[in-house]
Amino acid sequence: MENSKISLKLGALDIQFEGSEEFIAESLVAIVEQFVGLDLPDIAVGVGGAVNTFGSGVISQEVASPVQSKLSATDFAVKMSVKSGSDLVMAAAAYLYHTRGMEEFRRSDILSAMKEAKGFYKTSMGSNLSKSLETLVKSSRLQTPSSDTYTLPYSEVEGTGRHLS
Known part of the structure; x- marks a missing residue:
């Protein structure tokens, strides 16, 4: 079975997938539709963002931490x-x-x-x-x-x- 890579960017949301074509056909579209339906705020540039990584059918989420300022x-x-x-x-x-x-x-x-x-x-x-x-x-x-x-x-x-x- 062949693996495929897909990368979608929706505003501050970045969805990446690498895995079987079977998973893409059966599940990925539904997952992407769920994310599109979420009411996610636009993340201001420099304030942080959200990155969602999809791989082999496993979903993980990493949210960027606050930007480090030098202000006292x-x-x-x-x-x-x-x-x-x-x-x-x-x-x-x-x-x-x-x-x-x-x-x-x-x-x-x-x-x-x-x-x-x-x-x-x-x-x-x-x-x-x-x-x-x-x-x-x-x-x-x-x-x-x-x-x-x-x-x-x-x-x-x-x-x-x-x-x-």
Whole structure:
């Protein structure tokens, strides 16, 4: 039996297959149709992308991690025009995501990053951190996949990514 190679690119989604013609005839078209039907966001250039590899009928997925920036927490605070504790939380989250490459972070990580923005951090911001986090989660600017763990939603990753240049 002969093997074939197929490579399809759909926006940020790259589907590659190498395997039997029998698998292509029986299954690959249905799998591709399922991916086309998904509501996948367009990944901004430089923010990361998704690569799906199909081989011998086995599907694996690898999602690119955040782009490494050289901006400091203070740089994000300046570029994001921080004026409040909630603003500084978002700048700290952007710093953790884009500079440190963390897709998930704990409250303690956010507080440490806030303190790194020395010209912006005030002790009262640390005292009010729980309230700021609660407000940001309710407004969907942060997500909580589990207790005491926070992530930036895609819209915020895209928005904060504009500050990288």
